[in-house]
């Protein structure tokens with residue numbers, strides 16, 4: 001149980017004093033009943049409305065963003081725009097941060113949340129959540145590159161990578177699936193095969209797909225079932241070896 005004004009302010013839509021004023025004005029209902037005392041204790045999971053509009057008061061919130069190129073995966077930066085700057089103030093106020101990083105020039109699926117445990121699970125190598133990318137490369141990838149990815153590449157600086165999946169696509173494009181997140185990993189893996197990456201877009205995390213309707217810079221809150229998709233994998237698109245190391249933990 002928690003105070004109604006605290007719960008309403010948790011939404012990020014109202015300050016604590018705005019919440020108190022709305023409640024005293026009789027504009028707030030919790031669990032279907034209008035309550036006029038800010039200190040009234042209500043169930044954290046109850047439905048809260050203001051003027052009949054449902055307000056999301058959940059403590060932890062989860063968003064997907066179609067990250068555009070040229071934006072930093074960070075919460076704030078003195079000089080450059082960050083992914084958090086793409087959200088309105090009422091969402092920024094929730095304390096969201098990016099779940100892992102995409103390089104400045106990489107586009108596509110980036111999750112943002114204020115749930116540290118969720119973020120940790122999604123990026124920790126121990127959980128091996130598989131990320132899927134579409135890459136444009138300077139020259140088409142071939143069977144030797146596919147084999148090198150499957151065997152586990154060694155990068156130019158000697159770093160060993162876990163087995164990964166490389167699938168040639170039409171022209172100079174390919175799909176890459178990796179279960180770890182080393183610095184510039186996909187770009188460095190492709191470079192190690194002599195196929196420098198000219199464009200990179202993340203399209204999937206676990207079994208959660210980037211919503212194609214968002215468009216670059218677009219974002220939306222995750223739907224109820226989508227959070228769990230991050231930690232599940234779909235066999236359709238993943239080679240058995242990658243699938244099994246994702247399941248080991």
Ligand code: URA
Pocket residue numbers: 101102103104106183184185186187188200
């Ligand atoms: N690998 C990269 O090289 N860059 C990214 O942004 C993500 C994965």
